[in-house]
Amino acid sequence: MYIRATGNISPQHTYGHPLFLPELVEYVDNRLSCIEPDYKGIIDAKQIRRMSRIIRMGVASALECLQEAGIDMPDAIITGTSYGCLEDTGIFLSRMIEYNEELLTPTSFIQSTHNTIGAQIGLLLQCNNYNNVFVHSGFSFESALLDGIMLLREKEASNVLIGAIDEITNISHSILNRMGLYKQNRISNKEIFKNKSKGSIAGEGATFFLLSNESSNTDYAKLIGLRTFYKPQKVEDIKKEILIFLEENTITLKEIDLIIIGKNGDEKLDRVYDCLQSEIFSQNVIINYKNLCGEYPTATAFALWLAVNIIKFGKIPKAIDYNGVSTSKIKNILIYNNYLNKHHSLLLLSECKN
Amino acid sequence: MDNLLLELKKQIIAQLNLQDIKPEDISDDLPLFAEGLGLDSIDALELIVLLQQYYKIKLTNADDGPKVFRTVKTMAEYIENHQTDK
Numbered sequence: 135m136y137i138r139a140t141g142n143i144s145p146q147h148t149y150g151h152p153l154f155l156p157e158l159v160e161y162v163d164n165r166l167s168c169i170e171p172d173y174k175g176i177i178d179a180k181q182i183r184r185m186s187r188i189i190r191m192g193v194a195s196a197l198e199c200l201q202e203a204g205i206d207m208p209d210a211i212i213t214g215t216s217y218g219c220l221e222d223t224g225i226f227l228s229r230m231i232e233y234n235e236e237l238l239t240p241t242s243f244i245q246s247t248h249n250t251i252g253a254q255i256g257l258l259l260q261c262n263n264y265n266n267v268f269v270h271s272g273f274s275f276e277s278a279l280l281d282g283i284m285l286l287r288e289k290e291a292s293n294v295l296i297g298a299i300d301e302i303t304n305i306s307h308s309i310l311n312r313m314g315l316y317k318q319n320r321i322s323n324k325e326i327f328k329n330k331s332k333g334s335i336a337g338e339g340a341t342f343f344l345l346s347n348e349s350s351n352t353d354y355a356k357l358i359g360l361r362t363f364y365k366p367q368k369v370e371d372i373k374k375e376i377l378i379f380l381e382e383n384t385i386t387l388k389e390i391d392l393i394i395i396g397k398n399g400d401e402k403l404d405r406v407y408d409c410l411q412s413e414i415f416s417q418n419v420i421i422n423y424k425n426l427c428g429e430y431p432t433a434t435a436f437a438l439w440l441a442v443n444i445i446k447f448g449k450i451p452k453a454i455d456y457n458g459v460s461t462s463k464i465k466n467i468l469i470y471n472n473y474l475n476k477h478h479s480l481l482l483l484s485e486c487k488n
Numbered sequence: 489m490d491n492l493l494l495e496l497k498k499q500i501i502a503q504l505n506l507q508d509i510k511p512e513d514i515s516d517d518l519p520l521f522a523e524g525l526g527l528d529s530i531d532a533l534e535l536i537v538l539l540q541q542y543y544k545i546k547l548t549n550a551d552d553g554p555k556v557f558r559t560v561k562t563m564a565e566y567i568e569n570h571q572t573d574k
Binding site for chain 1: 507
């Protein structure tokens, strides 16, 4: 499958930025918030008034992706989100309590569903084609991607718009913080891999891709494979899954030029990655990405965006520290991510031979 | 009446999140729907909630909707009549 275009709103300068992550935007907090564009020139003023922050981010990112691909009407719109439109959900639920289950505002109710962003994109484009949303926790984006791949393989679509959207709100941040997901001390995102402590840093993002089953000669990268596995018992099982995945795609670890891993700074969760780094990945160049976007259930979409752009630009961006090994041309990239050590996923990309 | 009209305009702008619109942009007789302010059916529901929330008035007859929500002035008149009734 060919990746023809991307759109990304993240805590880094990714939206509409001609340079590829020239510097790391630093946050000294346990929460990274997206850098949003001015939506006035992107979304019609009449439509924007009902859109919450996450809807605006999703729609703008999708529109950027379509514009880059030169496609007005995708054959399918598939989104993945774990949290959905949390802000509107929070408003709706708060009002239920505040007004004793009366006087509920229709807008926040309508906009609080998980399929709102995909639906808004469809409405804006007047696109009545296949439109689906996957709400599968840490596999939400991977499931959307798998659905898109199947549509393309079965030739039910020749191009699909696939995206992942998740936001962190004050309410969700406070709840997840109490559950111990995030660091309790203020720490720079530049330091999260050095400072071993409990918890990660909260993140969010809206990332879209245009995938096609036909080469356009201007594609950025080729998506070769995708594999997910749930709650492996031990690291040995993860190693096995990785080796099976590579074998299925007729590639060896030696041929992988770069591995992007989902370390998030949590001392316990990162042990899995440390183990892989010192064993089967010991000869590979490895980079982290969650210091750029934070931890959230669909963060793999950011990793895919990063991988696509590394192949497109032919270099690892300045914002990323890596283990110093000089790399020749990066042709094959493996992404390995896990969300809370439950949802594990592998993605394989290669350069296009245009 | 003038105070009520101004108050109502401010509440409509806030409730419907009408960006870049000020109370003075909404004349008393400007149609709220279609060619006027361009509101739609979801906004109509929001206006029903607004009446209930700020003025404790429940619109019991749905057929009254188009008349009541025609302009800010018709809304204000409806509020005044129903508040006087109480």
